[in-house]
Amino acid sequence: MACFLFLSPFIHPQLQHIVAKMTLLDTLLFYVVHFVDKLEAWHRLPVIIGAVYLGIRRHLHQRYNLLHVGEINGQRYNTEEFAHRTADGTCNHPSDDTIGSQGTFLGRNMPPSTSSYGLLEPHPTVVASKLLARKKFIDNGKQFNMIACSWIQFMIHDWVDHLEDTEQIEIRAPDEISSGCPLKSFKFFKTKKVSTESPHLKNGSLNTRTPWWKQHCIYFSLQEDDKLYMTNCSGYESRVPMWELVGIEGDRKLSTIGMEQMLVSLGHQACGALTLWNYPSWMRNLVAHDINGEDRPDPVDMATLEIYRDRERGVARYNEFRRNLMMIPISKWEDLTDDDEVIEALHEVYGEDVEKLDLQVGLQAEKKIKGFAISETAFFIFLLIASRRLEADRFFTSNFNSKTYTKKGxxxxxxxxxxxxxxxxxxxxxxxxxxxxxxxxxxxxxxxxxxxxxxxxxxxxxxxxxxxxxxxxxxxxxxxxxx
Incomplete structure (x- = not known):
């Protein structure tokens, strides 16, 4: 223990309060991770050493970044009576019949944000217009196509949907930028806060969907010119207008195209890069759907709404998020990126206060590791959750057998x-x-x-x-x- 006290100045001062809560073994493991982080070296190491680093980091995240929200009221059940997935997600966890089911609390990777900034500080529409709105289409080159993009879209929309309140919020664009906004104002429902009846996390959000893997539809995305390029099997390319593909009628149109033509079309189109100034323009005037798939009466500016939703739901801003993931926070914009244009834009929106930086903006502005389509910060969440989803799902663990899947399957x-x-x-x-x-x-x-x-x-x-x-x-x- 005296050795750890001797090494404490080695720890970044903004991470010391997190390390103070760790066990002796976890503290030792954190020192290893923190040392490699300071060298910014894990992704340049041979695979076996890099895998050890990620294994240690994943262990720490499993210990300190998986927070249960609300009481656990489920019961043990006989898994042999449920040889298939249920529509509402019950009886999917190996030992609890309600974990991950529809209508239960969404878990968290860290406590709700302790930020003192308001929901409109800085204004979400200003953030969306000056940092997210697409200037020109930026793709991923040949690295990822629209099938990969559709897979991500599928997961987001099929796994997580916060229960909404009956009270509506209206966001109005500030006068100085309103002329350049697709929507001058728009309305949407608040996220409903539900009491957890727990002394630790007093409020939470209920999931109207179920996060377990299951058979469902794949969503489609569009290019900047609001067309989905469809290539038929004879090689002829056509452009389908965006308004013919959205909503229930769009689903019907896509279903007539057929799986083969859709795969060929999506496979030949590069998806957009996750970077600043690349948010699709058509999504800033979007007719969203309710949980039943019906058109909502009010179009929304999704770029603005995403910034607001993170703040409303207590998602930590970028620097606080990194601290909670045991990552070294930034102290100036140059720590985040070496792009002068980005630094100037960040300074215009957030001033010199790096603590104000919204998570989504930070993830897209962050310098990416060579070969990565997502930021390092986002990758560490992926590292934790992707494996956790498999470990907690009996259809990939205890029930991964021929009795469940059939011998051929x-x-x-x-x-x-x-x-x-x-x-x-x-x-x-x-x-x-x-x-x-x-x-x-x-x-x-x-x-x-x-x-x-x-x-x-x-x-x-x-x-x-x-x-x-x-x-x-x-x-x-x-x-x-x-x-």
Whole structure:
């Protein structure tokens, strides 16, 4: 213990209060992680060492970044009586029949924000207009296509939907920027705060959906010119207007196109990069849907709404978020990015106060690790939650057997390595004709990955993330859809 006290000046001063709550072993592990963080070196290490770092960090996040909200009132049940997933998510957790089910509290990765800033500080529409609104379309090159984008959209909308209150809020754009806003004002319902009857986290939000993996639809996204480019199997390309694809009528239109044509079209389109000034313009005047899929009466500015929702729901702002993830916070804008244009824009909106920086803006402005489509901060949440979802789901653990999946189904899952294998099983002629890339999540006409004779455990980590970690997680999900 005396050794730890001797090393305490080594810890970033804004992280010392977090380390003080750790056990002796976890404190030791934190020192290892913190040392590597100060060197900014984990992603440049050989894979085996980088994997050890991520394993330690994941252990710490599991201990300190999985907070249960509300009481646990579920019961143990006989899993053999439920050999399939239920629509409301009950009887999915291995030992509790209600965890993760529809209408239960959403868990948290950290306590609600302690920020003293108001919900309109700075104004969400100012943030959206000056930092998020698209200036020109920026894609991911050949790295990811619209199938990858659709997968992410699917998860977000299918797993999480906060229960809304009956009270409406109206956001009006400030006069100085209103002329450039698609909507001068818009209305939406507040997020409903529900008492947890717990002394720790007194209020929480109920999930109107269930976060377990299940069969459902895949959402589609559009390019900047408000068209979805559809390529038929003879190679002819057409542009479908955005207004023909949204809402219930849009769903019907897409269903007539067919899976093969949709996959070819989405596979050949690069998705937008997660960066500032790249938020789709059409989403700033969007007719949103209610939980039943019906059009809402008031269009919304999604870019503005996302900033407001994070603040309303107690999501920590960027620096507080990093501290809660045991990451070194920034002290100036130059710590976040070396892009002078971005630094100037951040200064215009937030001044010199880095603590004001909204999480979404910070994640998109953050310097990205080579090969990563998301920021390091977002990746650490992915590291925690992606594995947690598997561990807590009995259909991937205790009930991952032939009795549940059938012998043939389990054989398919165990022999499938990539999404390309899944698609090829169902559309062999399509993949032969249209897909030259190695990963179905890359743009399909890109060149295949060249042979690499360096052992896996000696390769740079960012390549493993692109070609192994992300595809495997996607394959697990898609296999449950196409089996």
């Amino acid at each position: 389990l054989e398919w899952v165990n022999k499938t390595e990539t999404l390309k294998d899944v698609i090829d099983r169902h559309f062999p002629e399509m993949t032969k004709k249209w897909m030259t890339c190695s990963s179905a999540f890359s743009v399909w006409d890109s060149m295949p990955t060249p042979a690499n004779y360096i052992p896996l455990y000696l390769r740079p980590f960012h390549l493993i993330f692109i070609y192994l970690v992300l595809p495997i997680s996607m394959v697990i999900w898609l296999s449950t859809i196409l089996l």
